[in-house]
Amino acid sequence: MSMSATAVAHPNIAFIKYWGNKDQKLRIPMNGSISMTLEGLETRTKVAFYPEMERDQLTIQGKPIYGEGLERVSRFLERVRRWSGNSEYARVTSQSNFPMGSGIASSASAFAALSLAASTAAGLSFTERELSRLARTGSGSASRSIPGGFVEWQAGTEHENSYAFSIAGPEHWELVDLVVVISTQPKETGSTEGHKLAPTSPLQDARVSDASRRLNLCRSAILERDFEALARIVEQDSNMMHAVMMTSQPPLFYWRPATVRMIRIVKKWRKKGLPVCSTIDAGPNVHVICLQEHSKTLKKRLLDIPDVEDVYTTYPGGGAYLLCRSSSGESEG
Secondary structure, eight states: OOEEEEEEEOOEEEEEOOOOEEETTTTEESSOEEEEEEETOOEEEEEEEETTOSSOEEEETTEEOOHHHHHHHHHHHHHHHHHHTOOOEEEEEEEESSOSSSSSOHHHHHHHHHHHHHHHHTTOOOOHHHHHHHHHHHOGGGGGGSSOSEEEEEOOSSGGGOEEEEEEOGGGOOEEEEEEESOOSOOSSOHHHHHHHGGGSTTHHHHHHTHHHHHHHHHHHHHTTOHHHHHHHHHHHHHHHHHHHHTSSSOOOOOOHHHHHHHHHHHHHHHTTOOEEEEOOSSSOEEEEEEHHHHHHHHHHHHTSTTOOEEEEEEEOOOOEEEEEESSSSOOO
């Protein structure tokens, strides 16, 4: 008899970024971070444990995955097996409605959905905090895709105290994240490798030591719904992270000419009075944050800019949730 579960999770956009780990294995971050969970983009993952299987199997977007991708998921499932006492291997099937590996937090939604699906299928009943800790071990930013709305991940010092929690629900502020897709190509250097390079930048210490100031400013801006204050700190924090990337050894250049063009255009719009700002994760794509009342007009303007492939409209979203579970081995509804 197989045990299976299907879960859904959303990616998130970090307003205060996570870059660099104190503990690579457990993904304990150098600094805390704040994000918004993104309704409109999602990863749906099914995990089924079978007694007759000899190894884990992974399918993403309909394609079988081998090598490091499979090994990373197997290492993650090993934790679930250890905690649940279930020694069976699993078949994992995952589907996302947005490009993977291009700097739109696909690993965040993927490991958040995997955490909930795998732990449920293994018979574990985890709290949100426990799920956030589990998700973090697969992908640091996945810890922030377990809760909903506006989320803070406290850095902590060990596994027990490094987890994320909501500081405000999705209904708190009608922000929109217009995800401007400049490239859907997977990045040359993934975030996991990038985090390892962070200490090689002479700017990383300054970024980390200033993090509590930025966290306080960002948290206050969200709680007070102060867009101008949010815009200033979000853009400064994004630039600081990319400055670390660009000055690491070897340097990481995720921006493309179109990325820089977008940054300049958004700044020009804000100077003219539009409440809008930009932030960029580890990739070339730009997240344009605005108020809901301006989102349709801005989306049209963004789509008219050369080299913009697509624009996704996303809103503050809910946390990871279970779609269905089964212990019969029959197909789920």
